[in-house]
Amino acid sequence: MPVYLKITLLILPFHLQLMYRCLKVMLDSVTPSTFLSNTMVCDPLMSWTEIFGTTEDDYPTCDHQTDSDSFWTSIHPEHWSKHNVCEWLQFCCDQYKLDANCISFSHFNISGLQLCNMTQEEFLDAAGICGEYLYFILQNIRMHGTSFFTDLEETKLSNKDYLQSSHLWEFVRDLLLSPEENGGILEWEDRGQGIFRVVKSEALAKMWGQRKKNDRMTYEKLSRALRYYYKTGILERVDRRLVYKFGKNAHGWQENKI
DNA sequence: TTGGGGTTTCCTGGTT
DNA sequence: AAACCAGGAAACCCCA
Numbered sequence: 001m002p003v004y005l006k007i008t009l010l011i012l013p014f015h016l017q018l019m020y021r022c023l024k025v026m027l028d029s030v031t032p033s034t035f036l037s038n039t040m041v042c043d044p045l046m047s048w049t050e051i052f053g054t055t056e057d058d059y060p061t062c063d064h065q066t067d068s069d070s071f072w073t074s075i076h077p078e079h080w081s082k083h084n085v086c087e088w089l090q091f092c093c094d095q096y097k098l099d100a101n102c103i104s105f106s107h108f109n110i111s112g113l114q115l116c117n118m119t120q121e122e123f124l125d126a127a128g129i130c131g132e133y134l135y136f137i138l139q140n141i142r143m144h145g146t147s148f149f150t151d152l153e154e155t156k157l158s159n160k161d162y163l164q165s166s167h168l169w170e171f172v173r174d175l176l177l178s179p180e181e182n183g184g185i186l187e188w189e190d191r192g193q194g195i196f197r198v199v200k201s202e203a204l205a206k207m208w209g210q211r212k213k214n215d216r217m218t219y220e221k222l223s224r225a226l227r228y229y230y231k232t233g234i235l236e237r238v239d240r241r242l243v244y245k246f247g248k249n250a251h252g253w254q255e256n257k258i
Numbered sequence: 259t260t261g262g263g264g265t266t267t268c269c270t271g272g273t274t
Numbered sequence: 275a276a277a278c279c280a281g282g283a284a285a286c287c288c289c290a
Contacts, residue, residue, distance in 0.1 A: 167264075201278085214266080220278085225265055227280065241274070241278055 077142055080112025092134055102130040116142065133183030133203075140210055163211055168225050169234045171211060172196075173246070173253045175204075194246030194253055195238060 080088065085108055093100045107126035108115070115138065123131035140163065163171065175182040176196055185204045189195040198204055201219035209217025226244060229235035233249035246253050 212265090217266085221266060221268090223279075224267085224281085228265075230280095237280095239279095 077112045077138060078116050080115065082109060082111055085110060085112055085115050089134070092137060103127040103134075136183050137207075137210075140207070168208065168222070169229055169246075169250060170252070171208060172204075172226075172244075173250070175207075176253065189243060191255060194250070196244060196246075198242040198244070201242060 075084075077088075086105070089103060089105065089108055090100075093103070104126050107122075110118075118126075118135075120132070120135045123135035125131070127134055163174070172186065175186050176188060179187070183200075183203070185198070185200045185207065187197055187199055189197050198219075201223075205217045205219040205222045206215075208222055209215055226235060229247070229250075230237055233247040235250065236245045236247040238245045
C-alpha cells in the first residue's frame, strides 16, 4: 500500500473527530442573541484544547426515550438529519400522546432544514390535527431551544409574542387566544364569561414545562399552580373537572378588550 | 444579601 | 382504578 494512502487512513478518524468537534464548538457557541443580531456565529479565538478537548469520544447520540426534550432543543431543527426528523416524530407521538396513525411518515422523509421550511398548511396536509400540533412544537423548539431567527417576523408565533408571557395564566390565556395553533389542548366553553376547558391536560403540562425548560412538569403540578390563582382573583373556581374561569384580576382575554 | 412573588414539588385526603 | 381536585407546607428561582 502506498505511504500516502497509509497516512490518509491513519489520520481519517482524526479528521472526522476534528470535523465533529469543530461543528460542535460552532453549535455550542451559538446563542439566540448571536443570531438575532445577525453577527458572526463563532468565537474565532478557540484554542486547540477547546476544540479537541480531552481524549474522550463524546459523539452525539440520541435516546429519545430517556433524553426527553433535551436533544431536540440542543441542536437547531435546521441541522437535524432525516433520521433525527423521524426520531422527533416518534418522540412527539410518545411524549404528547399523538396518534401516529394520523401522520403520513412519507411526507416527513426530509431533512431538518426542509422540515423547518414546511408551512403550517403542509403540516396539516401531512398529519392532520397532529400536524397542527407538531407545527406548534417545532416552532416552540425553534424559538426556545437553541433557536436563532435572523428575522423576528419569520413566524406567526413570534409576531404575536406567543409564549413570551411570563406567568402561567398568561401562557394559558395566550394559548386560548390562538386556537389555530394550540393543537386543541385548550378550548373555550363560554368565551363571554371566560370559561375554558383543558382538553389535553398532560400535553398542556408538557408545553408549559417546555416553556419553563422543565421536563418534569405534570398536570398535577400545573393544576396546583392554577389553584393558587383562586386566591388572587386571576381564576375562579368552576366545579367541573378540567374547567377553569378567568377572574376579575385576569386581563387580556376578553374579545372586545384585546 | 435579602425579601417577596410566582411557581414547583410533595403530600394527604377527597371526588368523579 | 385512574384521573382529577383541594389546599397545606416547604423548597426553589428570579428579580428588584
